[in-house]
Amino acid sequence: MTTDCQLSVEAVSIRYGTVLAVRELSFVVRAGEMYALLGPNGSGKSSTLGAIAGNLLPAEGSIRVRGICRREKPAEYARLVGVVYQEPALYEELTARQNLELFGGLYGLRNPMLRRRIVDALNRVRLAERADERLAGFSGGMLRRINLACALLHTPAVLLLDEPTVALDPESRDALFATLARLRESGCAIVLTTHHLEEAEMWCDRVGILREGKLIAEGRPADLLRQTSDRSIIHGQLRETIPGDDADALRKSLGPTVELRISGRRLTLSAADGAGLGRALARLHERGVMLESFRTPPPRMECLFDGASDLSADNHRENSCTPA
Amino acid sequence: MYPRLNLLVVLIRNDFRLFLADRRAALLCFLVPIVLASVFTSIFERPGRPTQSARLDLLVVAEDTDPLCAGIIDDLIATDRADVRRATRAEAEAEIAKRGSGVAVVFPVGFSAACRARDSQKPGLELLFHPASPIESQWAEGLLTELVMKKLAKQWLEPMGLAGGALLERPFDMQHHSVPERIGHPFNSASHAFAGMTLQYLLFWGMESGLVFLRERQRGIWKRLRTSPVLLRDILLARSISTATIAVVQVLVTFSFGMLFFDVRITGSFAGFVLLVLAICLLSSATGLMVAAFGETEARARNISILVILAVSMIGGLWLPAFLLPRWIQDVSLLMPVSWAMRALDGVTWQGRGLASMLPAVAMVLVFVATFLVLAAGRFYWSESRRRRGIRIC
Numbered sequence: 275m276t277t278d279c280q281l282s283v284e285a286v287s288i289r290y291g292t293v294l295a296v297r298e299l300s301f302v303v304r305a306g307e308m309y310a311l312l313g314p315n316g317s318g319k320s321s322t323l324g325a326i327a328g329n330l331l332p333a334e335g336s337i338r339v340r341g342i343c344r345r346e347k348p349a350e351y352a353r354l355v356g357v358v359y360q361e362p363a364l365y366e367e368l369t370a371r372q373n374l375e376l377f378g379g380l381y382g383l384r385n386p387m388l389r390r391r392i393v394d395a396l397n398r399v400r401l402a403e404r405a406d407e408r409l410a411g412f413s414g415g416m417l418r419r420i421n422l423a424c425a426l427l428h429t430p431a432v433l434l435l436d437e438p439t440v441a442l443d444p445e446s447r448d449a450l451f452a453t454l455a456r457l458r459e460s461g462c463a464i465v466l467t468t469h470h471l472e473e474a475e476m477w478c479d480r481v482g483i484l485r486e487g488k489l490i491a492e493g494r495p496a497d498l499l500r501q502t503s504d505r506s507i508i509h510g511q512l513r514e515t516i517p518g519d520d521a522d523a524l525r526k527s528l529g530p531t532v533e534l535r536i537s538g539r540r541l542t543l544s545a546a547d548g549a550g551l552g553r554a555l556a557r558l559h560e561r562g563v564m565l566e567s568f569r570t571p572p573p574r575m576e577c578l579f580d581g582a583s584d585l586s587a588d589n590h591r592e593n594s595c596t597p598a
Numbered sequence: 599m600y601p602r603l604n605l606l607v608v609l610i611r612n613d614f615r616l617f618l619a620d621r622r623a624a625l626l627c628f629l630v631p632i633v634l635a636s637v638f639t640s641i642f643e644r645p646g647r648p649t650q651s652a653r654l655d656l657l658v659v660a661e662d663t664d665p666l667c668a669g670i671i672d673d674l675i676a677t678d679r680a681d682v683r684r685a686t687r688a689e690a691e692a693e694i695a696k697r698g699s700g701v702a703v704v705f706p707v708g709f710s711a712a713c714r715a716r717d718s719q720k721p722g723l724e725l726l727f728h729p730a731s732p733i734e735s736q737w738a739e740g741l742l743t744e745l746v747m748k749k750l751a752k753q754w755l756e757p758m759g760l761a762g763g764a765l766l767e768r769p770f771d772m773q774h775h776s777v778p779e780r781i782g783h784p785f786n787s788a789s790h791a792f793a794g795m796t797l798q799y800l801l802f803w804g805m806e807s808g809l810v811f812l813r814e815r816q817r818g819i820w821k822r823l824r825t826s827p828v829l830l831r832d833i834l835l836a837r838s839i840s841t842a843t844i845a846v847v848q849v850l851v852t853f854s855f856g857m858l859f860f861d862v863r864i865t866g867s868f869a870g871f872v873l874l875v876l877a878i879c880l881l882s883s884a885t886g887l888m889v890a891a892f893g894e895t896e897a898r899a900r901n902i903s904i905l906v907i908l909a910v911s912m913i914g915g916l917w918l919p920a921f922l923l924p925r926w927i928q929d930v931s932l933l934m935p936v937s938w939a940m941r942a943l944d945g946v947t948w949q950g951r952g953l954a955s956m957l958p959a960v961a962m963v964l965v966f967v968a969t970f971l972v973l974a975a976g977r978f979y980w981s982e983s984r985r986r987r988g989i990r991i992c
Contacts (some may be wrong), residue, residue: 291986321988327825331986349827361820365612367619372612379608380826382601408619 275502278305280463281326281432286335288321288487295321296487298335303432305479308454308464310474313397320360322484326465327357332456339432351379356430358564360437366409370401370420374427381428390530395423397522398453415446421434422453433457435466439473451477475499505523506551512539524561528554541565605828607838610843616810617844627844628851631799636763637922638791638917639860654680654737656724657690657702664710666749671705673745680741692756699736700731713750744868756985765860767933783836793943794916797936799879800845804882805839805903808889812896830982834975841883847876865928866946867953874946874956877963878939884967915940927930935966 281303288296296318298508303309311319324330326337328344328351344351346475364373374392384389396402399419418438426435433565435454439447454464455477456497468474474481483498484490491498516524521536528534532554535542541560545551618624658671675682680843685693704724712721723742727735756905814820823833856862864871893899912916913927920928931937941960945951 295988308836309789328984329821329824330988333987344975349829352825352827355825357822357825359818359822363818365619365819368612368615375614376608377822377826379611379821380828382604382827384604420895421603 280305280340282338286325286332286337286398288325289333294487299489301492303463303465305461305463306458308458308478310481311467311477311484312474314483317484318487319484320436323434326379327355327434353428354431356425356433358422358425358435360440362421363407364417364420369406369408373406374424377424378427382438383428391427395426399423432463434491437467439470461553475527505545505546506548508568508570510541510565512541513566515539515563528557599747605832606836610840613840627752628848631795631852632855635792639788642787647915654734654741655699656680656682656738657685657693657699658682659685659702659704661685661707662705662709667705670746670749694726694728697728700734704740710894713842788856788917789862789947790944792852792856792862793947798911798916799941800878800882801907803845803886804885805889808887809896809900811890811898831969838883841886842879845879845882864946865948865950870953871946873960874942875958880967881935881963884970888970891974910934912935935963938962963979971972
């Protein structure tokens with residue numbers, strides 16, 4: 275861990291009853307770094323964010339912000355973290371300023387500093403001129419910006435954003451990331467969850483890719499892209515579905531260097547190189563597995579969890595652990 | 599200590615802002631109990647007015663055309679204790695069936711002749727009454743007995759020269775005193791109505807305050823609050839204080855209106871009244887916490903709370919004085935805090951009770967407040983702990 279490490283997540287597991295949603299997850303985020311947790315629905319991104327925010331208690335492992343653990347010093351820990359959930363958690367009956375006064379006050383800010391911070395935060399999200407209007411009249415995008423302003427008031431060391439760009443138009447999305455980029459320059463560590471891979475590629479310093487609660491890859495977007503382009507992948511459509519036991523047997527026969535994913539009649543096959551992929555295809559052919567069609571994806575980060583993304587909606591629901 | 603106090607101030611100020619955000623709703627919070635209490639007061643008795651004698655609404659069916667019968671009917675019409683209307687039997691039956699009148703007396707053919715005969719066969723009178731009007735029926739029977747006996751006695755005694763006016767009059771005067779009058783505090787139905795409606799509305803206000811929690815949970819605000827440095831106990835404490843404070847204002851506004859326009863008076867201990875107001879305002883916020891702790895969704899919690907509050911208000915004597923309710927309901931009502939609060943409010947307003955005699959009722963209200971707070975806080979901590987551990991709350 276370096277000295278400028280703001281957030282450290284060490285071997286964290288999160289359970290919902292008997293379901294293990296996140297398994298021994300570890301990563302660190304440094305000051306001035308924007309880190310994206312990527313993954314399909316139900317992969318454990320929001321649960322991880324909830325645990326860092328303090329809404330969920332990890333079953334195992336520890337989470338520290340600037341070395342402080344929430345269990346030991348909850349109030350001090352909370353003052354170091356800013357949270358922006360997907361749904362704007364605001365009082366729509368009140369004005370933007372009144373909402374900011376509440377959340378600033380809860381983090382111990384008092385006038386005149388509170389007043390100054392409110393002006394700064396509103397300027398940052400470009401809503402200063404609407405400070406005294408009730409939120410009931412705000413658009414979804416404006417509510418999200420006020421939501422962000424509330425989280426920035428106490429200048430947190432770590433800012434958490436859960437799916438911050440959902441339902442935002444491209445212009446608002448760019449404006450949000452521009453704001454986050456300025457925050458990053460001020461030394462704030464930013465952790466966000468998203469399944470928009472192009473956002474992560476364009477804006478984030480590092481990404482962690484989660485699949486079924488496990489961190490399957492982590493690094494700079496460019497490095498991960500290079501890794502994915504090193505692997506050879508095809509997506510195919512099977513002529514017939516394959517029973518689960520047969521699919522397991524197929525996987526074993528292909529060996530540890532080849533990854534096979536089957537969901538209904540969809541198939542994803544990935545190998546270390548083209549030759550490996552060719553051998554795997556031949557092995558499938560020998561075993562009577564016939565492809566109706568196939569395609570090769572471009573070398574993008576999607577490839578890292580494409581198999582998981584390709585899961586059917588039903589499978590998503592079955593695998594989803596996040597409570598309503 | 600001070601930072602914690604500051605957090606409480608921030609939360610309480612926010613609750614006041616939420617209350618005042620919808621000005622019309624806030625105004626209605628004060629108006630509704632006043633309107634309800636005024637309506638209840640006007641239905642019953644207005645203070646300071648002498649009670650008018652109630653009059654029996656009576657139908658008379660004269661099938662007997664004899665002058666004796668006509669004389670009795672004339673006496674009935676002349677009495678100031680009944681509003682008498684003539685009708686045929688068919689009209690009387692129809693009128694009673696639709697409850698236009700509760701009771702009718704039928705003078706059958708031959709009634710007068712049988713009276714004159716004075717043999718062992720007594721003359722018959724028929725009383726027709728609605729099943730829901732047994733009291734009117736007995737009232738009519740008493741009135742008829744008096745008038746018929748007077749008339750017949752006059753007829754029988756006149757020939758003997760004994761029919762002096764005084765002999766046939768009631769040999770005593772009846773003096774009417776309501777019991778509180780004797781201890782110097784006339785019953786004021788407005789006091790009861792204002793106390794009852796204030797209490798009922800405080801329960802509704804408590805419910806509304808509890809529903810705010812559920813709304814916050816639904817909107818994700820609760821989750822956001824729980825990531826801030828504020829502790830759960832401070833959130834609960836702040837909401838309790840703001841709810842109780844607004845409840846105090848409601849009580850003051852409602853009672854001030856009652857005092858100005860309906861002659862509501864604090865005839866008992868003023869200190870007792872203050873103590874009681876604080877207790878019932880705490881009861882209001884404790885009720886709110888119960889709604890928030892045990893309510894699942896806002897809509898469900900609202901419907902169940904309304905049902906419970908209306909039932910408790912009725913049984914607890916908030917609408918009608920408890921002594922008008924059946925004995926078993928009066929006994930059951932002792933299990934409800936509002937019943938104790940209502941007794942104490944009646945005591946301090948129109949019954950003129952002192953502080954000492956009110957303390958047991960106030961203590962009972964506070965016992966209920968403490969119980970509600972412990973139950974609600976326990977449930978909050980339990981559900982928060984489960985939520986944080988990712989266990990779904992049923």
